[in-house]
Amino acid sequence: MSEDRLFVGPASSIAEVLLDQNLEKPLDYSIPPDFLPLIRPGFRVEVPVRGHLLQGTVFLIKNATDRAVKPLSRLLPEESSLPEPLWNLALWMARYYCCPLQRTLKCLTPPSIRKEIRPRIVQQVCLILSRPDAAALCSQLRIRQSAQAAVLEAILASPRPPTIGQLVHGLELSRSAIATLVKKKAIRLEAVSEEDLMEADFFSTQPKTLNPEQLSCLQKIDASLTSGQFAAHLIHGITGSGKTEIYLQAIQRTLDLGKSALMLVPEIALTSQTIERFRARFGLKLALLHHRRSLGQRTEAWESLRSGGVKIAIGARSAIFSPAKNVGLIIIDEEHDSSYKQSEEMPAYHARDVAVMRAKMEKAVVILGSATPALESYYNAQIGKYILSTIKVRATAASLPTVRIVDMKIAMDRTGGFTHFCQELLDGIKMRCETGEQTLLLLNRRGFHRMQLCAECRHIVKCPHCDLSLTFHREANELRCHLCNYLTSPLKECPTCRSRSSLEFRGFGTEHVERSLHAIFPEVRTLRMDRDTTRGKDSHEELFKQFRAHKADVLIGTQMIAKGFHFPSVTLVGVLNADAALQIPDYRSSESVFQLLTQVAGRSGRAELAGEVILQTFMPEHPMLKLAASQDFSAFYERELDERRLFGFPPFCRLIKIVFSGPDERQTSETAARFRQMLLEMAPQDAKFMPPLPSGHPKVKDLYRFQFLIKTNQVPLLSELIAALRLEFSRSRKISILVDVDPISTFF
Numbered sequence: 001m002s003e004d005r006l007f008v009g010p011a012s013s014i015a016e017v018l019l020d021q022n023l024e025k026p027l028d029y030s031i032p033p034d035f036l037p038l039i040r041p042g043f044r045v046e047v048p049v050r051g052h053l054l055q056g057t058v059f060l061i062k063n064a065t066d067r068a069v070k071p072l073s074r075l076l077p078e079e080s081s082l083p084e085p086l087w088n089l090a091l092w093m094a095r096y097y098c099c100p101l102q103r104t105l106k107c108l109t110p111p112s113i114r115k116e117i118r119p120r121i122v123q124q125v126c127l128i129l130s131r132p133d134a135a136a137l138c139s140q141l142r143i144r145q146s147a148q149a150a151v152l153e154a155i156l157a158s159p160r161p162p163t164i165g166q167l168v169h170g171l172e173l174s175r176s177a178i179a180t181l182v183k184k185k186a187i188r189l190e191a192v193s194e195e196d197l198m199e200a201d202f203f204s205t206q207p208k209t210l211n212p213e214q215l216s217c218l219q220k221i222d223a224s225l226t227s228g229q230f231a232a233h234l235i236h237g238i239t240g241s242g243k244t245e246i247y248l249q250a251i252q253r254t255l256d257l258g259k260s261a262l263m264l265v266p267e268i269a270l271t272s273q274t275i276e277r278f279r280a281r282f283g284l285k286l287a288l289l290h291h292r293r294s295l296g297q298r299t300e301a302w303e304s305l306r307s308g309g310v311k312i313a314i315g316a317r318s319a320i321f322s323p324a325k326n327v328g329l330i331i332i333d334e335e336h337d338s339s340y341k342q343s344e345e346m347p348a349y350h351a352r353d354v355a356v357m358r359a360k361m362e363k364a365v366v367i368l369g370s371a372t373p374a375l376e377s378y379y380n381a382q383i384g385k386y387i388l389s390t391i392k393v394r395a396t397a398a399s400l401p402t403v404r405i406v407d408m409k410i411a412m413d414r415t416g417g418f419t420h421f422c423q424e425l426l427d428g429i430k431m432r433c434e435t436g437e438q439t440l441l442l443l444n445r446r447g448f449h450r451m452q453l454c455a456e457c458r459h460i461v462k463c464p465h466c467d468l469s470l471t472f473h474r475e476a477n478e479l480r481c482h483l484c485n486y487l488t489s490p491l492k493e494c495p496t497c498r499s500r501s502s503l504e505f506r507g508f509g510t511e512h513v514e515r516s517l518h519a520i521f522p523e524v525r526t527l528r529m530d531r532d533t534t535r536g537k538d539s540h541e542e543l544f545k546q547f548r549a550h551k552a553d554v555l556i557g558t559q560m561i562a563k564g565f566h567f568p569s570v571t572l573v574g575v576l577n578a579d580a581a582l583q584i585p586d587y588r589s590s591e592s593v594f595q596l597l598t599q600v601a602g603r604s605g606r607a608e609l610a611g612e613v614i615l616q617t618f619m620p621e622h623p624m625l626k627l628a629a630s631q632d633f634s635a636f637y638e639r640e641l642d643e644r645r646l647f648g649f650p651p652f653c654r655l656i657k658i659v660f661s662g663p664d665e666r667q668t669s670e671t672a673a674r675f676r677q678m679l680l681e682m683a684p685q686d687a688k689f690m691p692p693l694p695s696g697h698p699k700v701k702d703l704y705r706f707q708f709l710i711k712t713n714q715v716p717l718l719s720e721l722i723a724a725l726r727l728e729f730s731r732s733r734k735i736s737i738l739v740d741v742d743p744i745s746t747f748f
Contacts, residue, residue, distance in 0.1 A: 239602020
């Protein structure tokens with residue numbers, strides 16, 4: 001072994017490096033003298049491993065090692081490294097969520113940064129000539145140089161300078177016409193980033209006058225911001241109470257103090273609406289962060305935040321890891337929403353809880369806002385952990401909508417068979433179409449039919465890779481698995497009894513509702529918003545703008561339409577099958593139903609026009625539906641808290657769910673039982689272990705899934721024991737183990 005690969009003498013320094021690959025332990029490397037002034041924990045580096053150069057993160061710097069080491073090959077750009085606050089947050093997350101640090105670091109660092117992808121640069125085409133001179137030149141060129149004339153016409157007609165690509169593809173011409181106009185000094189090319197292209201002109205807005213409840217809430221937040229100390233605020237404001245205006249004014253206070261602000265929304269669909277309001281108010285560049293953005297856009301957003309050039313970040317769950325400098329305020333809008341929880345992979349973090357911890361570490365203020373706060377959040381406010389502000393009136397003085405519960409058994413008796421819509425809902429839709437108002441229809445199930453089955457032998461067509469019936473999508477004429485996306489054509493013969501005449505479809509989804517509504521009202525204009533219609537990069541934003549511009553009378557969608565949208569012309573909301581989620585065997589099911597129904601009801605009557613909500617159900621006497629209809633959060637909270645206390649569920653304990661996945665059903669079940677028994681022998685006595693059971697989806701992507709729950713009040717201690725035991729079990733690569741601390745669901 002050559003001399004330069006050996007560690008000699010205490011003056012040298014050694015870096016422990018965590019490779020991006022899934023190695024549980026860090027590797028030691030010597031630090032070249034030139035790197036010493038720059039390197040620190042959290043720094044990204046490139047290191048030699050078996051003849052290859054691999055990337056990793058410095059975990060620790062020390063003065064000795066007991067093995068021969070190679071030197072670090074390269075320091076990656078500092079922009080790719082985690083700032084110290086995020087590094088500390090990563091260490092906490094790895095411990096609390098019982099996740100290897102490498103996985104946690106991948107979660108915090110976007111793939112665009114790890115892969116060193118640069119922002120995409122495009123060229124805009126700008127006029128050099130004045131508009132009258134350009135118009136005159138265009139007239140001269142029309143006869144013999146039609147391509148050049150077309151370029152000038154397009155530039156003159158466009159509100160913003162177009163890009164070369166937009167002109168070439170939109171006009172179907174070659175680049176030579178553009179090059180010729182450049183030589184004539186009629187136009188010039190200007191390089192801009194892809195992110196700058198997203199900037200648009202917005203009408204400037206001024207801060208609104210707050211009502212007394214809003215003002216009291218803002219004053220509490222302002223006091224916390226001024227103190228420079230950590231504080232957690234919970235804003236419990238009814239739908240339409242003006243929480244966004246409080247957020248905007250709180251962010252302005254934060255900027256005035258020279259600090260940065262992070263704003264999280266639960267759905268990508270909401271980011272465009274939020275961006276509009278924020279740009280109109282602040283008139284400055286914002287960093288937009290979510291997975292639908294291109295890698296180049298994500299790189300530019302990351303770097304602009306890290307450098308301090310941008311001080312406001314807006315995005316979905318992962319935006320909590322924004323590398324903003326000097327964070328003073330973190331806002332979690334619709335804090336109750338389950339989409340803030342990552343459940344399918346580790347770390348199974350909750351962005352709301354991570355936000356509270358990050359705010360503690362950075363001595364920042366965190367605001368949690370919701371009309372239907374999570375029970376745990378409201379409980380924390382009741383016992384004094386959070387500062388509670390309650391807003392009971394709508395900001396525009398609009399009244400809450402009237403809510404009616406309709407028994408669908410009676411509705412079907414009237415029609416003599418199945419129907420999607422009760423007569424009250426149909427009359428309401430018709431009246432809104434005639435008066436130019438709009439309607440929302442919520443059904444939390446996509447597709448056309450839920451399943452295909454044989455009426456003769458009752459065989460249900462299921463996914464060959466998952467234990468789930470295939471959903472029929474009529475537009476694509478296919479059966480699709482909503483877990484693994486497996487596709488096949490509808491069957492023409494039953495595979496069990498070989499009958500060709502008894503196959504039929506059952507159940508319905510948003511596609512079926514849209515088609516049925518057109519059959520009743522052929523002239524009605526509809527839009528559908530679900531996962532099938534929002535696959536494109538900007539599809540959420542496009543659908544939102546179309547409905548806002550009144551290009552449709554009815555918006556039909558899944559739960560994504562219930563979250564925070566502001567449509568002034570919506571005066572009717574219809575909820576189809578309002579009780580479906582109540583049948584899920586999960587301790588949160590009642591809370592989820594109450595939140596969803598209250599939220600979607602809040603989309604109605606948000607302006608001057610009165611709103612109405614119709615809940616269609618087969619369980620009209622269910623107390624949770626009655627509480628949602630009255631929007632009585634206090635009564636719901638007391639009732640639900642009593643049940644949680646009686647059965648020992650959060651907030652009166654903490655939960656840990658451990659999920660085992662493997663290709664062999666018996667082996668996976670036995671591994672879950674063995675892991676549970678070994679952990680039980682080491683765990684503190686107050687921990688209560690539930691028996692291992694198949695998950696709510698017992699088979700997904702050819703993997704069988706088993707899980708068990710632990711009730712405890714000592715999460716850090718149990719997380720440490722689980723991490724050690726999981727490391728021992730991980731040597732068997734056939735069974736994967738997912739640890740979910742504070743799970744959002746105990747069933748799936």
